[in-house]
Amino acid sequence: xxxxxxxxxxxxxxxxxxxxxxxxxxxxxxxxxxxxxxxxxxxxxxxxxxxxxxxxxxxxxxxxxxxxxxxxxxxxxxxxxxxxxxxxxxxxxxxxxxxxxxxxxxxxxxxxxxx
Amino acid sequence: xxxxxxxxxxxxxxxxxxxxxxxxxxxxxxxxxxxxxxxxxxxxxxxxxxxxxxxxxxxxxxxxxxxxxxxxxxxxxxxxxxxxxxxxxxxxxxxxxxxxxxxxxxxxxxxxxx
Numbered sequence: 057x058x059x060x061x062x063x064x065x066x067x068x069x070x071x072x073x074x075x076x077x078x079x080x081x082x083x084x085x086x087x088x089x090x091x092x093x094x095x096x097x098x099x100x101x102x103x104x105x106x107x108x109x110x111x112x113x114x115x116x117x118x119x120x121x122x123x124x125x126x127x128x129x130x131x132x133x134x135x136x137x138x139x140x141x142x143x144x145x146x147x148x149x150x151x152x153x154x155x156x157x158x159x160x161x162x163x164x165x166x167x168x169x170x171x
Numbered sequence: 172x173x174x175x176x177x178x179x180x181x182x183x184x185x186x187x188x189x190x191x192x193x194x195x196x197x198x199x200x201x202x203x204x205x206x207x208x209x210x211x212x213x214x215x216x217x218x219x220x221x222x223x224x225x226x227x228x229x230x231x232x233x234x235x236x237x238x239x240x241x242x243x244x245x246x247x248x249x250x251x252x253x254x255x256x257x258x259x260x261x262x263x264x265x266x267x268x269x270x271x272x273x274x275x276x277x278x279x280x281x282x283x284x285x
Binding site for chain 1: 204206211212213214215216219221229230261263268269270271273274275276277278279
């Protein structure tokens, strides 16, 4: 079965600092990868996704993520965060028909950006 | 389009009560799903549906029933509520049933079982 690990549960940083959130998954086959964001009091929204091609994908609001197949990782980055990036971030994996086309989420990382 | 809508937003139940969480989407999406969100555990899939009349179990289906009589609606029924079902419930939909499809989430229902 597929699983997703987000090692940082809480991250606190100041505005303009760089952000990197780790995501590792366990599945030996082809996967489709997603990062979702949940702002306080709101529902989940898609930040970016990776299916194939260039392993560096760019999403909304200046976020990007890099897929490293050999490390089973899909880390999220933003060069300079803003106070409005305070949210919870979820990595998710879909391993396709072989795994029932189910979206599996990591435990989430709460990010607090101090003004 | 209203997107994915969920009612109610908040609900308090007593142990043993039953209730239905409503979910509707107006995007003609084939795939719909229910997740529960618990602190530190991310979102876990309860049930999903790949089209009207077709449903299947997810990771944590026990204590929940679903049906999909129309493309638009995907209600989640709690048969006999338990405190362990205290959670935030999210409904999601996607255009197709492929693994590359983005899922769109509703605003959630916060359920407390006393």
